[in-house]
Amino acid sequence: MSLLSAGxxxxxxxxxxxxxxxxxxxKYEYLSTVVAQYAKSGPEIMIKNNWLEQPPGIVGKENLAKNKNG
Known part of the structure; x- marks a missing residue:
């Protein structure tokens, strides 16, 4: 989907x-922004419906230290 949007x-x-x-x-510039917004909302909808896994996030240093000691 992102390849098509980029194209x-x-x-x-x-x-x-x-x-x-x-x-x-x-008008072309306006349409470019519309396509960019569409490309951004696509993965969010897919994650919401469990069609795509959410990418890994950043683990806080405090939580990492607590899990390592405990």
């Missing part, structure tokens, strides 16, 4: 760089 954003960026009309360039 879409890349296509919009290429189009915005090549287009001569400023109104279309602004």
């Amino acid at each position: 879409g954003i890349g296509n919009y960026a290429t189009s915005a760089a090549a287009i001569q009309r400023s109104d279309l360039a602004f």
Whole structure:
């Protein structure tokens, strides 16, 4: 999913760089932000529905020290 989103954003960026009309360039930039928001919410929805595991997080030093001694 992220590969497709990155490809879409890349296509919009290429189009915005090549287009001569400023109104279309602004629309491409807007669509790039929409695709980026969609790409961000995709994994969050998948984690919520247990379709994807949540990536490992950072363990606090205090908790790590307590578990090591106990």
